[in-house]
Each structure stands twice: as structure tokens, then as C-alpha cells.
Amino acid sequence: MSAALLKTLQTDAGDETMRTLYREYAPELYGFAVGSLGDRGMAEELVQEVFTRVWRHADSFDPERASFRTWLYGIARNAIIDMKRRGAARPALAAQAAEPEDASGDEPIERAVLRWQVAAALARLTPEHRQVIRLAHFQGLTLREIAEQTGVPLGTIKSRSSYALRGLRLALEEMGVEP
Amino acid sequence: VTAACNTCRELLGGYVLGALDPAEAHEVRRHMETCPECAREHDDLAPLPAALDAVGNPDVGLERPPAALEEAVLDRFAREKGPAASRARRARRRRPRLRRVFARPLPAALGGVAIGAIAASAVLALTGSSSDPGPREFGARLTGSQASTAAYAKLSAAGPAGTRVRLTVHGLPAVRGEVYELWCVGEGRTRWSAGTFRVDGRGTAEVELTTAARLGEYHRLSVERKRPGAARGQRVLAGEIVY
Numbered sequence: 001m002s003a004a005l006l007k008t009l010q011t012d013a014g015d016e017t018m019r020t021l022y023r024e025y026a027p028e029l030y031g032f033a034v035g036s037l038g039d040r041g042m043a044e045e046l047v048q049e050v051f052t053r054v055w056r057h058a059d060s061f062d063p064e065r066a067s068f069r070t071w072l073y074g075i076a077r078n079a080i081i082d083m084k085r086r087g088a089a090r091p092a093l094a095a096q097a098a099e100p101e102d103a104s105g106d107e108p109i110e111r112a113v114l115r116w117q118v119a120a121a122l123a124r125l126t127p128e129h130r131q132v133i134r135l136a137h138f139q140g141l142t143l144r145e146i147a148e149q150t151g152v153p154l155g156t157i158k159s160r161s162s163y164a165l166r167g168l169r170l171a172l173e174e175m176g177v178e179p
Numbered sequence: 180v181t182a183a184c185n186t187c188r189e190l191l192g193g194y195v196l197g198a199l200d201p202a203e204a205h206e207v208r209r210h211m212e213t214c215p216e217c218a219r220e221h222d223d224l225a226p227l228p229a230a231l232d233a234v235g236n237p238d239v240g241l242e243r244p245p246a247a248l249e250e251a252v253l254d255r256f257a258r259e260k261g262p263a264a265s266r267a268r269r270a271r272r273r274r275p276r277l278r279r280v281f282a283r284p285l286p287a288a289l290g291g292v293a294i295g296a297i298a299a300s301a302v303l304a305l306t307g308s309s310s311d312p313g314p315r316e317f318g319a320r321l322t323g324s325q326a327s328t329a330a331y332a333k334l335s336a337a338g339p340a341g342t343r344v345r346l347t348v349h350g351l352p353a354v355r356g357e358v359y360e361l362w363c364v365g366e367g368r369t370r371w372s373a374g375t376f377r378v379d380g381r382g383t384a385e386v387e388l389t390t391a392a393r394l395g396e397y398h399r400l401s402v403e404r405k406r407p408g409a410a411r412g413q414r415v416l417a418g419e420i421v422y
Contacts, residue, residue, distance in 0.1 A: 010260075018256045022249050028240065030361070031242045035239035044248050051252045052259060113232040119240030122231075133238045136198040137228060143193045144200065155189075162192030172230070177225040 006058040014055070022051060025072060028120035032073075035119070036080055049079045067176060073113045114177070121171035129164035136161060183210050187217045195224045246347045321400060321418035344373050344388040351378045351402075351415065358407050359415070363390050363397040371397065375407070 006019045026047055033043035053075045061071050122130055135141045135149070143161060147154040172179050187210045193199040194207045211218040231237070346361060361373040373390035397420055405412020 005219060013256065014260060015253060018253055019249070022252055026249065026252070030244035031240040033241040035236065035241040040242075042294055043242070044244065044251075047244060047248060048252050048255055052255055053381070055260065070375055111233055114230060118230050118234045119236075121240075122234065123235050123240035130237060132192075133231065135194070136193070136196040137231050138237055141198065142200065143198045146198070159189050160192075160200065161196060162189055165192045165195055165227055168227055169223055179230040 003061055003063050006061055009055040009058050018051065018055065021054065025069070028116060029072065029076060031119055031123065032076065032116045040147060042083065046076065046079055046083060049083070050076050053079065069117065070113050077112070117172065117175055117177050121168055121175060124171045125164060125167050127161060129167050131155060132161045132164050135166065180216070184214060184217055187211065187214065188220060191217070191221055191224060195221065195228065197228070236342060243349055246349065259362045286302040321402065321416040323416050346376065346384065346386050346388055348378060348384045350382045351384070352382055353378045353380055354404060356406060357404055360403050360405060360412060361388055362403065364399040364401055
């Protein structure tokens with residue numbers, strides 16, 4: 001993502017640039033927003049708000065200082081803070097703001113971006129690869145237990161877990177992340 | 180690469196995830212002491228569990244924005260960018276009701292977790308016949324009958340007779356030898372097929388379909404999965420049209 005491309009937002013070609021940006025980044029931004037806000041409607045609002053701010057503040061993007069994704073995350077984080085501040089007057093949103101998984105909290109920006117990127121990388125894996133990672137890493141099952149639980153031969157689960165991690169590594173590399 | 184390497188590579192994923200039996204883990208460790216190549220392969224994968232810890236929930240990235248959100252973002256961009264761009268865009272766009280339909284939060288109680296629990300959902304919008312003085316636009320959200328399906332669809336129709344339908348689907352499973360069919364469902368059991376379509380390997384489809392039914396003659400839309408030629412299939416998505 002280049003600063004030059006962002007500059008075209010102000011030109012007649014702006015619509016196409018915006019569409020390109022949206023298609024590249026909106027899915028992961030939306031996933032991040034749902035995770036942070038716990039509500040799809042609010043996540044949609046947030047995505048709209050973030051892309052609006054992207055073109056308004058396109059001049060402030062400096063590729064020397066941060067990647068586009070990091071910059072985009074900073075915008076999203078500020079937008080979430082604003083949204084929750086506005087929502088504090090509304091009981092339903094105030095309740096959301098109390099959720100523990102709070103992107104606007106003290107979480108260092110690097111870690112939050114990593115969270116976003118890894119979630120996006122996981123989403124690129126096949127369901128089978130994601131499942132073996134979910135069961136082994138997040139649920140703490142052994143490969144033998146996974147084979148028993150899923151009815152898939154143990155040998156398949158073994159090689160699948162290796163392919164799954166290589167796939168994750170590759171997906172992260174494609175996003176420019178060095179885990 | 181030796182047979183021992185092959186065994187080691189197969190076990191490396193489980194080893195890095197800490198999911199091997201102790202004997203197997205020992206075997207991997209011993210092999211890597213003498214095999215720099217496998218050790219390097221291990222080093223590539225070793226940081227991943229820490230990265231996974233950052234996520235907390237492995238399914239959060241699976242959430243996909245509704246198809247109409249793209250249009251809403253581009254609309255807002257055009258609107259705020261300037262009157263000239265806005266006018267140009269308005270001339271191309273014929274779906275003003277879409278945003279209102281999509282602006283409503285989905286009814287399902289969501290924590291942004293457990294994608295499996297989220298009912299498949301699809302969003303439809305119909306554009307009225309061109310014989311009307313102004314554009315008539317309608318929308319509907321379709322909900323899936325299978326909890327495992329996470330799908331969104333956008334649909335717009337135009338044309339002087341009947342309805343031409345543009346359907347965008349995300350997240351429907353591709354089943355070998357089966358197709359999806361869009362139905363327009365009217366009063367009683369009357370229904371009109373708008374044709375069949377297939378999804379690609381990623382579960383998405385963008386197709387233009389045509390049905391003989393006119394807007395107003397039907398009130399529901401449904402998508403069925405079936406074998407080609409079969410009269411009926413299994414319903415996977417359905418929803419009311421908002422007139």
C-alpha cells in the first residue's frame with residue numbers, strides 16, 4: 001500500500017482506489033471490529049467510519065513510520081474510542097463498552113495489530129487446518145485426542161497439524177508479518 | 180532428506196503445538212539435534228503459538244462484512260468527497276434502500292465468537308421495474324437453516340418485465356455435483372425459479388439471474404441446494420422481502 005495510491009483518493013479515480021482498499025482490508029477490519037465491539041451493527045458503523053477517516057486523513061499516512069495496516073489500526077482504535085464515548089449515553093452501548101476484550105484499552109498497538117493479523121491469517125486457512133489449530137492450541141487437546149474426537153486417522157491429524165502451521169506461517173508472511 | 184526427516188516433519192506441527200505424546204516429542208527433539216534442516220523448519224514454526232495467543236479466539240477473523248457494506252462505504256465516500264463525485268455516483272447507483280436494510284444490526288445475539296452458532300444470513304435487495312416513474316427498491320435479509328453456513332448475499336433486480344436479479348453470495352459451501360437455486364416465493368405455494376448457480380471453492384458466487392415473476396407477486400426469497408435436474412432441493416437460505 002503506497003502513499004501515492006492513497007493520494008488518488010482525492011482524484012477522479014478515488015472511487016476505484018476506495019474500492020480496492022475496501023476489498024483488501026475491510027474483511028479483516030470487520031472481523032476485528034466484531035471482536036472488539038461484540039456487535040455486528042456497530043462493526044458495520046465502525047468500518048464505514050474508518051474508511052471515511054482514511055480518505056480524510058490520507059495525507060497523514062507515512063509509509064516510513066508505519067505500515068498501512070498499522071496506520072489503519074490506529075484509525076480503527078480511535079474510532080472505537082469515539083464510538084464508545086458517544087455510546088456511553090446509550091445503555092446498550094455502555095454495556096458493550098464494559099466488555100473485557102477492549103481494543104481501546106491499554107493493549108499496546110503492536111500486539112493489537114498482531115491480534116488482528118493473526119485472526120486474518122487464520123481466516124485464510126482451510127476449515128480443517130483451522131480446526132486442528134483450534135483443538136490443539138486453544139483447547140489443549142493432544143493430536144491423539146483430536147483424532148479420537150474427530151474420527152480422522154491419527155496419521156492424517158499429524159500431517160494436517162504440520163500443514164496447518166506452515167499455512168499459517170505463509171499467510172502471515174503474505175501479510176508482511178514476521179511472527 | 181531422510182525417512183527420519185519425513186517423520187520429523189510430519190510431527191513438527193504437533194510438536195510445536197505441544198500436542199504430541201512424550202515419546203514422539205522426544206523422538207523429534209533427538210532428530211533435530213543432528214539435523215540442522217529440520218531444526219530450521221522447527222524455528223520457522225516455533226513462534227506461531229505465541230502469535231496465536233495474541234488472538235484469543237481463533238474464529239474472530241471469520242466474520243465477513245455483509246455484501247452491502249461495500250456499497251455503503253463507497254456511497255459515503257462519494258457523498259462526503261464532493262457534490263460532483265456524489266452526483267456521478269448517484270447516477271450509477273440505484274439502491275438507496277439497501278443501506279437502511281443493512282444498517283440494522285443482525286438480530287442474533289452475538290459475542291463475535293463461535294461462528295458456528297451464527298445462523299447463515301444473506302441480504303437481498305430488489306430493484307423495481309424500469310416502467311415505474313422512479314426506481315423502486317426492495318431489500319430482504321435471508322437467514323440460513325444450517326448453523327454451519329455463514330453466507331451473505333446481495334441481490335438486485337431490474338428490467339421492464341419480470342425481474343432480473345443480481346445475486347452475490349459469500350460463504351455457501353461448494354458441494355460437488357450440486358447446484359444452488361434461487362426461488363421467488365409468492366402466496367400459498369406459488370413460486371418461481373430465478374435459475375441455478377454454483378459457488379466457487381471459496382463459497383462465493385456473483386451471478387445474474389432472471390425470473391418471470393414481477394415484483395410484488397412474491398414476498399419471500401429462498402435459496403435451495405439440489406442435484407441438477409432434481410425438482411426440489413434442501414433449503415439453505417430464506418427471507419422476507421421488505422417492500
